[in-house]
Amino acid sequence: MQRYNALPDFPENYGVVMTLTNRPRRLLHLDSSPRRDGCSRKLTQRFVTIWQQANPQAQILYRDIGQQPIPHLDEIWVAAYETDPQDRSPEMREAITLSDQLIDELIISDCYVFGIPMYNLSVPSTFKAYIDQIVRRDRTVSFQDGIPHGALKDKKILVITTRKFSYRADSGRAERDFQTPFLRAIFAVIGITDVSFIHADHLAAEPAIRQTFLTEAEQTLEQLALHW
Numbered sequence: 160m161q162r163y164n165a166l167p168d169f170p171e172n173y174g175v176v177m178t179l180t181n182r183p184r185r186l187l188h189l190d191s192s193p194r195r196d197g198c199s200r201k202l203t204q205r206f207v208t209i210w211q212q213a214n215p216q217a218q219i220l221y222r223d224i225g226q227q228p229i230p231h232l233d234e235i236w237v238a239a240y241e242t243d244p245q246d247r248s249p250e251m252r253e254a255i256t257l258s259d260q261l262i263d264e265l266i267i268s269d270c271y272v273f274g275i276p277m278y279n280l281s282v283p284s285t286f287k288a289y290i291d292q293i294v295r296r297d298r299t300v301s302f303q304d305g306i307p308h309g310a311l312k313d314k315k316i317l318v319i320t321t322r323k324f325s326y327r328a329d330s331g332r333a334e335r336d337f338q339t340p341f342l343r344a345i346f347a348v349i350g351i352t353d354v355s356f357i358h359a360d361h362l363a364a365e366p367a368i369r370q371t372f373l374t375e376a377e378q379t380l381e382q383l384a385l386h387w
């Protein structure tokens with residue numbers, strides 16, 4: 160398995176990569192749990208391992224924003240965002256470099272597998288920081304008459320969530336799930352509408368119940384990984 164945090168051949172070969180029509184598929188694997196032994200990590204890893212066996216030529220890019228958090232946007236970042244690239248100061252260019260790199264990873268990948276725990280009914284703040292870095296008017300989305308047109312139209316994403324409770328339709332908690340609708344909405348803004356979710360629920364329940372839901376999530380992702 161080929162794994163790297165930053166693309167070793169970037170940016171020199173970037174144009175070449177984009178023009179290759181028969182290049183190997185690329186999968187971006189992202190974990191956002193701060194816990195090294197987090198359940199979402201194990202599930203994304205399981206999916207990627209099986210997917211890699213089914214796609215032996217494919218390349219895997221890996222980004223761990225749980226262990227290596229993405230910085231929140233600051234004043235200089237916003238100034239850079241609001242300034243045309245050719246007019247940015249060196250300080251602005253430096254502030255927005257990581258954002259460009261994260262977006263490049265999305266552009267050169269064909270599909271994405273993200274592990275995202277539920278935190279306080281939504282996503283962990285480190286994942287929100289990642290979203291703030293990749294939703295860029297000048298790169299991943301343009302607006303016409305206030306309607307967003309996303310640049311990542313031909314991509315697909317699998318989101319594996321881990322949650323203490325269940326927020327499914329029959330759970331009585333569905334209206335408190337701000338994670339799934341937020342992710343669908345923000346991915347749509349940048350053009351990603353092929354979005355699949357696998358929820359590993361009830362992770363704090365008694366062992367038998369926990370195991371039932373964990374097994375269900377594992378079996379679902381194992382099946383999906385063979386043909387995704």
Ligand SMILES: Cc1cc2nc3c(=O)[nH]c(=O)nc-3n(C[C@H](O)[C@H](O)[C@H](O)COP(=O)(O)O)c2cc1C
Pocket residue numbers: 192193194196197198199200276277278279280281321322323324325362
């Ligand atoms: C700060 C914090 C907030 C959480 N908020 C929720 C929540 O709102 N709903 C829920 O079902 N689980 C919640 N959990 C439980 C986690 O989603 C659960 O432990 C999950 O397994 C964490 O993912 P990980 O094992 O990949 O780290 C929370 C956990 C933490 C640490």
